[in-house]
Every structure is written in structure tokens, then in C-alpha cells.
Amino acid sequence: MTKDSTSAAGSRWAGMVPVDDTALAVTDTGGSGIPVVYLNGQFATQGYWRRVVAELGPGRRHITYDERARGRRSRRSADYSFEAAVRDVDAVLAARGVERALVVGWSYGAVVAAHWADRNPGRALGAVLVDGAAPHDWLDEAMEQRIRKLFRRMGWFMPLLRPTGLTPRLTHAQMADSNIELGRLSRARELGPVLDGISVPVRYVLASGSSLGSKGDEQEEIRASLDQVFERNPNLRLSAKVASNHGAILKKDFRAVADAVREVAALDHGRH
Numbered sequence: 001m002t003k004d005s006t007s008a009a010g011s012r013w014a015g016m017v018p019v020d021d022t023a024l025a026v027t028d029t030g031g032s033g034i035p036v037v038y039l040n041g042q043f044a045t046q047g048y049w050r051r052v053v054a055e056l057g058p059g060r061r062h063i064t065y066d067e068r069a070r071g072r073r074s075r076r077s078a079d080y081s082f083e084a085a086v087r088d089v090d091a092v093l094a095a096r097g098v099e100r101a102l103v104v105g106w107s108y109g110a111v112v113a114a115h116w117a118d119r120n121p122g123r124a125l126g127a128v129l130v131d132g133a134a135p136h137d138w139l140d141e142a143m144e145q146r147i148r149k150l151f152r153r154m155g156w157f158m159p160l161l162r163p164t165g166l167t168p169r170l171t172h173a174q175m176a177d178s179n180i181e182l183g184r185l186s187r188a189r190e191l192g193p194v195l196d197g198i199s200v201p202v203r204y205v206l207a208s209g210s211s212l213g214s215k216g217d218e219q220e221e222i223r224a225s226l227d228q229v230f231e232r233n234p235n236l237r238l239s240a241k242v243a244s245n246h247g248a249i250l251k252k253d254f255r256a257v258a259d260a261v262r263e264v265a266a267l268d269h270g271r272h
Contacts, residue, residue, distance in 0.1 A: 019091035025073035026065040033060035035101040039109030045071040051254035069169040106130040126201040126264035135191035136222040139183025151176040201267040203239035203260040
């Protein structure tokens with residue numbers, strides 16, 4: 001199915017949206033409120049957003065989906081690139097009949113959201129970026145080897161969890177390649193101009209402490225790179241710095257994320 005006009009702004013819908021050589025599992029709450037599309041962490045599922053969606057309630061139209069080979073139902077693909085992830089945002093919105101939306105992304109999804117907002121200033125109502133999309137040169141040769149070693153070690157048990165949808169249906173090499181691509185795209189010379197070019201309201205919600213595979217203060221150093229971004233582009237601001245870490249932020253600090261969504265939605269309402 002590519003579009004369901006009867007439920008585009010009506011009742012709840014869940015189904016598969018074809019895109020390229022695959023199909024994505026999508027959930028659309030329907031309703032007449034502002035459409036909010038949620039972009040997952042790199043290997044996460046749409047279920048991570050359930051607390052944020054519940055906190056915001058039925059006054060908004062919530063669209064969640066599982067990326068390629070993630071979750072229980074989204075199908076495999078020959079293309080797991082970052083550009084494919086950005087294209088998938090357009091495919092999901094087109095299938096659901098949504099022209100303009102507020103994008104909310106966590107981790108990898110925050111980088112996708114930033115790129116989409118930069119490329120679609122007329123369609124983006126704004127963006128909320130949750131502990132991601134910070135321009136920092138954290139990837140070097142040693143880090144690349146660390147990433148490959150980490151996913152190699154995880155490779156033995158991840159297939160056991162695939163039937164539950166908790167782990168993606170990607171090989172450990174594909175997962176490492178995706179993470180390394182993210183590192184390259186996150187370099188200051190790559191991500192900086194994207195953030196500088198965003199012309200719609202953006203609010204960041206940042207975690208504290210470490211994340212999977214990080215050591216010491218690496219994550220805090222990455223987050224600190226946003227200070228210069230906020231100085232350069234007044235459309236981008238910090239909404240909240242919370243106590244939970246990267247992996248727990250959507251579970252423990254979902255209210256802060258919901259507050260940032262409300263803030264951006266109110267700014268768009270004021271512009272129109």
C-alpha cells in the first residue's frame with residue numbers, strides 16, 4: 001500500500017509502505033492535529049517512542065515506522081545507506097498523504113531529521129533532535145576498528161533476538177558499515193553546514209554520560225560541539241539537558257522530549 005486516503009487524517013492505520021526494493025512497517029494514529037514523524041535510532045524500533053507519543057496525546061497525528069530490516073516486519077533491502085534513510089522519510093509521508101510535518105529524531109534519527117529539515121524548508125514544521133546530530137570528528141582509524149570489533153563480538157547473539165524484533169536483520173558487517181558512515185557524516189565539515197543551513201525551528205534534548213561503545217567523556221565532548229552551532233544559527237537551540245544517558249533518554253526523560261515537541265509546534269503556529 002502506498003497511500004490510504006480514507007485514514008490520512010482520520011482513524012488509526014498500521015500497514016506496510018513500499019519503497020525502493022523493500023517495505024516499511026508504519027503506524028499512523030490519524031487525527032487532524034500537527035503531523036509528527038518519529039525517526040528511530042540506528043538499530044532501534046518505533047516502539048521506543050511510545051512514551052513520548054502517549055505523553056503528547058491524541059492532539060497530534062503521530063507517525064512512527066521501522067527502518068529497513070528493523071523491527072519484526074520491515075523487510076530487508078540492498079541499500080542500508082544514510083541516503084536511503086532520508087528517502088524513506090519522504091516515502092512514508094507521501095504514503096500517508098502528509099505534506100508538512102514536524103520531525104523528531106533520536107541518535108541516528110536526529111541526523112536524518114537534520115538533513116531532511118535542511119533539504120525541505122517548505123515542508124518541515126520544525127525538528128526536535130534527541131541526543132544526536134552534533135558535528136564532531138569522533139571517527140578515526142582506531143575508532144573504526146573499535147566499531148568493527150564491537151559489532152563482531154555482538155554478532156553471535158544478535159541473530160537469536162531477531163524474531164523478537166529487538167535486533168535488526170543486518171549482518172554485523174552491515175551494522176558496522178552503517179555506524180562508520182554515520183561517523184563520517186557527523187564530521188564537523190560534513191554536518192556543520194547542514195545545521196547552519198536549517199531555516200526552521202530546531203530544539204535539542206541532550207542526554208548525559210556515555211553511550212554504547214563510548215569511553216570516558218567522549219559523548220560529552222561530542223555534545224559540547226553544539227555550543228558553536230547554537231551561536232552560528234539562532235534557529236537551533238537547546239531545549240533541555242537531562243540526567244539520563246543516551247540509551248535511556250526516551251524511557252526516562254520522555255517528558256523533556258515531549259516538551260520540546262510542544263515548543264517547536266507552538267513556534268510554527270506563531271509563524272502561521
